[in-house]
Amino acid sequence: MIDPKSLRTSAKEIAANLARRNFEFDAESYNVLESERKTLQVDVEKLRAERNAGAKAIGRAKAQGDDIAPMLAAAEDLGGKLGDAEAKLQSVQAMITDIELGLPNLLHEDVPVGLDEGDNEECKQWGEPPQFDFIPKDHVDLGEHLEMLDFDSAAKISGSRFSVMRGPLARLHRALIQFMLDIHTTEHGYLETYVPYLVNSDALVGTGQLPKFENDQFKTTGDPPFYLIPTAEVPVTNLVRENITEASELPLRYVAHTPCFRSEAGSYGKDTRGMIRQHQFEKVELVQMVEPDKSSDALEELTGHAEVILERLGLPYRRVILCSGDVGFGSHKTYDLEVWLPGQNAYREISSCSNYLDFQARRMQARWRNPETGNPEFLHTLNGSGVAAGRALIAIMENYQMSDGSISIPSVLKPYMGDFKKISK
RNA sequence: GGAGAGGUGGCUGAGUGGUUGAAAGCGCUCCCCUGCUAAGGGAGUAAGGGUUAAUAGCCCUUCGAGGGUUCGAAUCCCUCCCUCUCCGCCA
Numbered sequence A: 001m002i003d004p005k006s007l008r009t010s011a012k013e014i015a016a017n018l019a020r021r022n023f024e025f026d027a028e029s030y031n032v033l034e035s036e037r038k039t040l041q042v043d044v045e046k047l048r049a050e051r052n053a054g055a056k057a058i059g060r061a062k063a064q065g066d067d068i069a070p071m072l073a074a075a076e077d078l079g080g081k082l083g084d085a086e087a088k089l090q091s092v093q094a095m096i097t098d099i100e101l102g103l104p105n106l107l108h109e110d111v112p113v114g115l116d117e118g119d120n121e122e123c124k125q126w127g128e129p130p131q132f133d134f135i136p137k138d139h140v141d142l143g144e145h146l147e148m149l150d151f152d153s154a155a156k157i158s159g160s161r162f163s164v165m166r167g168p169l170a171r172l173h174r175a176l177i178q179f180m181l182d183i184h185t186t187e188h189g190y191l192e193t194y195v196p197y198l199v200n201s202d203a204l205v206g207t208g209q210l211p212k213f214e215n216d217q218f219k220t221t222g223d224p225p226f227y228l229i230p231t232a233e234v235p236v237t238n239l240v241r242e243n244i245t246e247a248s249e250l251p252l253r254y255v256a257h258t259p260c261f262r263s264e265a266g267s268y269g270k271d272t273r274g275m276i277r278q279h280q281f282e283k284v285e286l287v288q289m290v291e292p293d294k295s296s297d298a299l300e301e302l303t304g305h306a307e308v309i310l311e312r313l314g315l316p317y318r319r320v321i322l323c324s325g326d327v328g329f330g331s332h333k334t335y336d337l338e339v340w341l342p343g344q345n346a347y348r349e350i351s352s353c354s355n356y357l358d359f360q361a362r363r364m365q366a367r368w369r370n371p372e373t374g375n376p377e378f379l380h381t382l383n384g385s386g387v388a389a390g391r392a393l394i395a396i397m398e399n400y401q402m403s404d405g406s407i408s409i410p411s412v413l414k415p416y417m418g419d420f421k422k423i424s425k
Numbered sequence B: 001g002g003a004g005a006g007g008u009g010g011c012u013g014a015g016u017g018g019u020u021g022a023a024a025g026c027g028c029u030c031c032c033c034u035g036c037u038a039a040g041g042g043a044g045u046a047a048g049g050g051u052u053a054a055u056a057g058c059c060c061u062u063c064g065a066g067g068g069u070u071c072g073a074a075u076c077c078c079u080c081c082c083u084c085u086c087c088g089c090c091a
Helices: A002-010 A010-021 A027-063 A071-103 A139-146 A151-157 A167-186 A201-207 A235-239 A292-314 A359-364 A389-399 A411-416
Strands: A121-126 A192-193 A244-246 A252-261 A281-290 A315-323 A333-341 A347-353 A368-369 A376-378 A380-388
Touching: A002 A010, A002 A027, A002 A359, A010 A027, A010 A121, A027 A071, A121 A292, A121 A359, A139 A380, A139 A389, A167 A192, A167 A281, A167 A292, A167 A380, A167 A389, A201 A235, A235 A252, A235 A359, A235 A368, A235 A376, A235 A380, A244 A315, A252 A347, A252 A380, A281 A389, A292 A315, A292 A380, A315 A347, A333 A389, A347 A389, A359 A380
Parallel strands: A192 A252, A244 A368
Antiparallel strands: A121 A315, A252 A281, A281 A380, A315 A333, A333 A347, A347 A380, A368 A376
C-alpha cells in the first residue's frame, strides 16, 4: 500500500510514477472521494463529541439525582443523526480502501520503462553456456530416458502441471534444497524457519496477493477458507505482522523451504512441456526486514546471496532488472536471475528478488521503533528465491548432461548424494 | 469431537455500565542523590486519525473481530476467530 498521506498530497507525482507500469491512477476521483471522506469524518466526529459530552452530563446529573428525562430525549435524537452519518462515512471509506489496496507500489527510478519481459535489461552475466559435442536434450527427454521423471503418473494422480520424480533424481532435488538452506544459514546469516503452507486471507492481503490476485491462488472450501501459499514469502514475511521490532534486532533475515502452489490461471499454453511451470513446486525463499534507509543495499545483498547458489552449482546465469511492465504488483524494484537452459537454448527465470519498501509493512502493520524519533515506523521488506528448487534441478539436468543421457553431479552436491557419482539409467 | 478458562498498552497484569485510555509492576527515557559496575528518590512513557503553520492545543477511534442492547460498553447480549488446561482421537 502506498502511504495514503502522500496519495493526498502528491497525487500527480504518484499517478505519473504508476503510469510507467501502464497503471492508471485516477487521482481526480480519488481526491473527490477523499474530500468527501474528510467532510463526513468531521461531521461524524463532531456528532460523536456531542454525544460523549451529553453522556457525561447525564452521568453527572444522575449522580446528583437531577431529572434527566429531557437530556435523554436530546441524546436519542443525536444518536439517529450519528448513525446516518457513520453509515455514509463507512461506505466512502470502504471505497477509498478498495482503491488503496488495488494500487501497485511506486517504482524505483532505476526501473526501465517497458511493456513486458522483452524490455527487461540485463545487468550482468556469469558463466559460459556449456558447449556440447552432441545435441543436448531437454530435461523432459533426459528424465524420461532415465525413468526418473514421470509426467504420465502425475497426470493420473492429479492432472497436468504436476510431476513425479523417482530415485536419484528425487534425491538430487532434495540435495539441492539441503545445500541451499545450509549455505544461507551458515554463510549468509539467515535463520531457518518452518512455516504453515495454508494461510488466512489477511496474510495474503499483507504481502499483496489479495485482493487483486485471488484467481492465482488455490483455496480450501471451509469458511473462512485457507489459501495454499504461492510462495514462502507469504507466511515468512507475515512473521512480523502487527509487531514493533526493536532497532537492535534488525535486520531480520529468514530462510524457509516450502512447497509453492499456483493455479497458473491465464497461463494456458505457456510452458506446458516439462517441469518449468507447475501447480506445485519447491522453493527456498530468502526474506529480510530492514530499516528503511537500508533496503536498497539489502536488495543488492540478497540478490547476491541467491547468485552464490548458482555460482557454487556452476550454473551460467544472468541478472536482469525487470522493466516497469513486468515488475510485480507490490515491488519497488526487482532483479530476476535467469539460468541458462541448454534444452531451451535460453535463459529462464530461477529467482526473483524484490524490494517492497514499506508496501507490505503498511498492509501488515509491521513496524520498528526508530531510535531517532522514538516512534514506531514501518519497516521495509524484501524477498527473493534462493533459489527455485524445481528449476534448479532442471538446470542441472540440462547443463550437466552427458552424451549417453546420464547426468553428472555438481561437486558441491556430492556430500548430499551418498554413493551416487552420477545419475544414470 | 467433549468440558472448562481466557484474549486489556513494548511486556506482565488489575478492572463487571458513567471523568478508566485504562490501577500496579516490569522495561525504557530524563532529572536528583550517591566519589566508583550497587542502591535510593522524582517525573515522563500506547497507537492510529481529524483539525492546524505546528512533533502546541482541541477532538475522534482503538481493551481479539464483527454485530446488538444503552443517553453512555473494556465491562451486558449474540456470532465468529484465537490461546491455554483436562478428556477423547490421531501422524
